[in-house]
Amino acid sequence: MRRTRLVALPLLALALVAAVPACTSDSERLTIYSGRSEDIIEPLLVEFAEETGIDIDVRYGDSADLALLINEEGDQSPADVFLSQSPGAVGFLDQQGALAPLDESILDLVDAENRASDGNWVGISGRVRVLVYNTDDVDPADLPDSVLDLTDPAFEGDVAVAPSNASFQDFVTAMRSELGDDVAEEWLTGMADNDAPVYANNTAIVEAVGRGEVPMGLVNHYYNVRAKEEDPSVPSENYTFPDGDIGSLLIVTAASVLETSDLPDEAAQLVEFLLSEDSQEFYSEETFEYPLAAGVEPADSLAPLDTLSVDTIDFDELGGGLERTRELIEDSGLED
Secondary structure, three states: OOOOHHHHOOOOOOOOOEEEOOOOOHHHOEEEEEOOOHHHHHHHHHHHHHHHOOOEEEEEOOHHHHHHHHHHHHHHOOOOEEEEOOHHHHHHHHHOOOEEOOOHHHHOOEOHHHEOOOOOOEEEEEEEEEEEEEOOOOOHHHOOOOHHHHHOHHHOOOEEEOOOOHHHHHHHHHHHHHHOHHHHHHHHHHHHHOOOOEOOOHHHHHHHHHOOOOOEEEEEHHHHHHHHHHOOOOOEEEEOOOOOOHHHEEEEEEEEEEOOOOOHHHHHHHHHHHOOHHHHHHHHHHHOOEEOEOOOOOOOOOOOHHHOOOEOOOOHHHHOOHHHHHHHHHHHOOOO
């Protein structure tokens, strides 16, 4: 496996709002609100700053929370670029009229199904929802055909979830879109009644499954791939639900430029950089996500997307459902 030069660079100090380098005023620095975690996106942002000489500030946080913050800040938001862990959060901002259209030359780098239909955001990498399971504790023959089956009493206390995670919320929104609110509400309540263990994020779930703390968990595919890359002896594997089940939804991460940006050209330059061949190879080889542009192939350890029976939806529908989805999750008692 070839490693990109991106990760070989020294990491600069990017914090809650940190500057690279600190020689310009706030209005001259590109401000990035990132729902992508620091360990995943920081090497690319450092490379962008060093290659272009554009000074950047980065604010990290939960994608949905950052989207709500930008909406609250309105015209006074310092954000120039919003990087979202999920299409739901960026779609929410799009529906609020907060995003500027991207140039066709950038949009055309990604297939139409992986970007907003109005051209206001673009997918930069893809993740597949899976059920990670402990191979010492779970017989693959006992895995269910559908994520909906996990509310069965046979799985009581066995399937971990991360209700505050953006990808989990996108999955629930997609379930609402495809199967209706009643089904989604019943599933959430069923998982709560089944005492589904709750964790803060996907990493915590994969670690818990690996050490046998919980037999199974709903996560994105690459967390277990990364865990296995670090320690091949970890007894955990990903399971993809068959027949296009909603439990194995393909979710994209997204990049967008704010309508209120003082530096729209520099902001667009960053989005284009994230779709460059080097950046896409970073996703493939370092984060084990599926690259969405530049014809870059996924990592050798990943099955090609066209060999998986993953579900896909109209990502434009996710943004309008974010707030209602969060209400349903809260009302279900899953987070108590």
